[in-house]
Amino acid sequence: MKAWQVSRHGEPRDVLELTEVPRPQPGPGQLLVRVLAAAANFPDALLCRGTYQARPPLPFCPGVELCGEVVQAGADVTGFAPGERVIGGTVLPHGAFAEYAVMDAASCVPAPGTLDDAEAAPFYITYQTGWFGLHRRARLMPGETLLVHAAAGGVGSGAVQLGKAAGARVIGVAGGPAKARVVAELGADVVVDRSREDFVAVVKEVTDGRGADVVYDPVGGDAFRRSVKCVAFEGRIVVVGFASGDIPQAALNHALVKNYSILGLHWGLYQRLDPAAVADCQAELTRLAAAGQIRPLISERLPLADVPEGVGRLADGVTTGRVVFLP
Numbered sequence: 181m182k183a184w185q186v187s188r189h190g191e192p193r194d195v196l197e198l199t200e201v202p203r204p205q206p207g208p209g210q211l212l213v214r215v216l217a218a219a220a221n222f223p224d225a226l227l228c229r230g231t232y233q234a235r236p237p238l239p240f241c242p243g244v245e246l247c248g249e250v251v252q253a254g255a256d257v258t259g260f261a262p263g264e265r266v267i268g269g270t271v272l273p274h275g276a277f278a279e280y281a282v283m284d285a286a287s288c289v290p291a292p293g294t295l296d297d298a299e300a301a302p303f304y305i306t307y308q309t310g311w312f313g314l315h316r317r318a319r320l321m322p323g324e325t326l327l328v329h330a331a332a333g334g335v336g337s338g339a340v341q342l343g344k345a346a347g348a349r350v351i352g353v354a355g356g357p358a359k360a361r362v363v364a365e366l367g368a369d370v371v372v373d374r375s376r377e378d379f380v381a382v383v384k385e386v387t388d389g390r391g392a393d394v395v396y397d398p399v400g401g402d403a404f405r406r407s408v409k410c411v412a413f414e415g416r417i418v419v420v421g422f423a424s425g426d427i428p429q430a431a432l433n434h435a436l437v438k439n440y441s442i443l444g445l446h447w448g449l450y451q452r453l454d455p456a457a458v459a460d461c462q463a464e465l466t467r468l469a470a471a472g473q474i475r476p477l478i479s480e481r482l483p484l485a486d487v488p489e490g491v492g493r494l495a496d497g498v499t500t501g502r503v504v505f506l507p
C-alpha cells in the first residue's frame with residue numbers, strides 16, 4: 181500500500197516521503213481500516229518536526245484522525261463488522277496519511293450518517309477537544325461571552341460552532357480579512373481581524389468593559405498574554421495549544437488579583453481516564469450534527485499526493501477549517 185512516511189524529523193514538506201509498504205496487521209484491541217478521508221491536524225506537523233508530546237520511533241506514518249472503513253479486527257475485538265464506516269484516532273506508526281491505517285477499537289465510533297467522509301474525518305478529535313474545553317473544563321453557560329483564538333482554524337472553527345450551540349455570545353479572532361470572513365460565516369457574533377485590530381480593545385468594548393467569560397486558546401504566545409487583559413471576573417482561560425510556537429508563562433499574582441482561572445486541556449487523557457465521558461460527548465456531538473447546529477468546515481479536499489503541501493500550509497498557519505486528504 182501507499183503511505184507517507186517520516187524517517188527523519190523536519191518540516192513536513194521536507195521529510196514526508198511517499199513509500200510502498202506492507203499493509204499493517206491490527207494487534208489486539210485494534211482495527212485495520214481502509215482510509216476514506218484523513219484530516220490534517222496541527223499535531224501532524226509537530227510529529228514531522230519531532231516536537232509533539234508523543235515521538236513515535238522513526239519511520240512512522242503521521243495522520244492522527246480519520247474516517248475509514250473497517251477491513252479487519254484484531255484478536256479480542258468485537259462489535260465491528262467489515263465495511264462499517266468509523267471515525268476516530270489512529271495508532272502510530274500506522275497513521276492516516278496512507279491507504280490503510282490502524283485504529284484503537286476502544287476509541288473508534290460510528291461515522292455520523294449526516295456527514296460525508298471528508299466531514300466525518302475531523303468529527304472526533306477536533307470536536308471532542310472543543311466540547312471538553314468549553315463544557316467539561318470551562319463550564320460555559322448560555323449568555324456568557326466566549327473568545328476564540330484562531331477561530332477560522334480547525335479546533336477554533338469547531339469551538340465557534342459549539343459556543344453558538346451552547347447559547348454563548350462568540351467573539352472570534354483570526355489573522356487576515358479572508359479568515360475573518362470565514363469566522364463571520366461560521367456564525368460568530370463579533371469578528372476580530374488580528375492583523376488590523378487589537379482584540380483586547382474589541383472585547384472590552386463589546387462587553388462594556390466586563391471582558392470574556394471563557395477564552396479558548398489554541399495559539400499561546402501573545403494570544404494568551406493579551407487574553408489575561410480582557411478576561412472577565414471569574415473568567416476561565418482554556419489552554420488548548422501553542423500553534424504560535426510560543427509557550428507563555430502565566431503570572432499567578434495576576435490570576436489572583438483578577439479572580440480568573442487558567443485551565444489546561446489535554447483531551448487525549450480523557451480517552452484513558454474517563455472513556456464514558458468521551459462516549460457521552462460523541463453522542464451529544466452526533467445529536468448536534470444531526471440537528472444542523474455543528475458541521476465541520478472542510479476548506480480543501482485533496483488527493484493523498486498532496487499531503488506534504490497540505491500539512492505544510494497548515495503548519496504555516498494559512499489554512500482555514502480542516503484540510504482533508506482523500507486516498
Ligand SMILES: NC(=O)c1ccc[n+]([C@@H]2O[C@H](COP(=O)([O-])OP(=O)(O)OC[C@H]3O[C@@H](n4cnc5c(N)ncnc54)[C@H](OP(=O)(O)O)[C@@H]3O)[C@@H](O)[C@H]2O)c1
Pocket residue numbers: 220221222223305306309329330331332333334335336353354355356359398399419420421422423424425445446447448494495496497498499500501
Ligand atoms: N489540547 C488538546 O487536547 C488539543 C487537541 C487538538 C488540537 N490541539 C492544539 O490546537 C492547536 C490548533 O490545532 P489545529 O489543528 O486546529 O490548527 P489550526 O488552528 O487549524 O491552525 C493553527 C492556527 O493558529 C494560528 N497561528 C497563530 N500563530 C501561528 C504561527 N506562528 N504558526 C502557525 N499558526 C499560527 C493561525 O490562525 P490565525 O492566523 O487565524 O490566528 C493558524 O491558522 C494546536 O496547537 C494543536 O496542537 C490541542
